[in-house]
Amino acid sequence: MARVLHIEDDPHSRRLVSKLLVRAGHEVFDTESGLEGVRLARRVRPELVLVDINVPDLDGYEVTLRLRSIRELDGVPVVAITAEGDRQTSLAVGADGFITKPIDARRFADTIAGFLGGHREAADDTGELKLREQSQRIVGHLEQKVGELLEANARLEEMARLRREFLQNVSHELATPMTPVVGYLKLLIDGELGPLTGLQRKCLASIERSTRRLRSVTDTLLDVSALESGRMQFSDRDYDFADLASQAVAEVQASARDTLTWTIVPSPTPLPTTGDPEKVRRAMVHVLDNATKFTPDGGEVVVEVRAEGPLHWLLVADGGPGIPGSLRERIFEPFFQADGSVTRQHGGVGLGLAFARQVTEAFGGGVEVQSPPEEDVGGRRLSGTLVRLGVARARHLRPPA
Ligand SMILES: Nc1ncnc2c1ncn2[C@@H]1O[C@H](COP(=O)(O)OP(=O)(O)OP(=O)(O)O)[C@@H](O)[C@H]1O
């Protein structure tokens, strides 16, 4: 009984070989791809490898050459198994034998036992020529792949440019009509266009809430588009980080569900710094908004503001579901959401953290995520996520890349 790796793209042949090998008492690992075959060979350390010559990605000759360069597989027989491949080329690149398709099912198990027992086919004296021809084919293959990669890269760059332009256009197209809507709504609510009935007031309040939500999405789209194209203008003035954080908390609390429990530990002293308080406040709102959005009813949000080393920090911990380790960096990519499906439970476009990170980095800080939290916030250790948002204490303005 031996571990046999079989690399073959035709499912019918794969099944047949597997059946014959299992019947002879062997353990079979198979794959339809040459690249995956090389990976599997390293992992399962087979005692024999059967490789079809006409597999996609790396062909059988290339796989054999590659397997021969892996020291742990020294001495492991590699046998080509093919209808069209060339025996002498297979032997020249390092195969130990050659089985012609269609397979002779009655003799197959014995042939395999022979290779496992040490049988090796000898190459004839065309080996050097075959090897050279094979090297030339590999270089041709490589040339074609490099060409394809360059083309694919150019297409990706073009798509990235279109995406940037789309983001820019769509954010302007959405933001522009908002201006008169917001303006007239305010006039109506303030009673400047005539007295209102109670019912009208209620309707307008509802319209206003929806408009605010729409406004916040278009603002984020505009911000991220401006940051991506390097057109974002930052103001540069003195402000108190601690005070700004209190404003951001108050803003988020005002519209958060009242089923959450809040603990807020403000900074004991003012935290003066310099930068663009409007944008930093929006970054804070995004982080706080996430904590409230992802924490289920009855859950907790703990906020603490403090100075630490050269930075001022806003720490926001929540009792929500947390973020899987594999996604902890990806959530900072524009539009990435851990749950991007249409059936997801929470709203949003996936731009909040991208914006928050870029703005804070422009002011010498950044945004970090721990899930589950690795430190106490407000003297407590919650189970969900801790997001730390920091900016430098001292003046620091670096234009975003
Ligand atoms: N506190 C958190 N708990 C759990 N998951 C989070 C938390 N904060 C962020 N995430 C995950 O990171 C993703 C990206 O967050 P981000 O704020 O960038 O976008 P969003 O909240 O989905 O949309 P937007 O902020 O644009 O309204 C979220 O969709 C969510 O999957």
Ligand SMILES: [Mg+2]
């Ligand atoms: Mg968000």
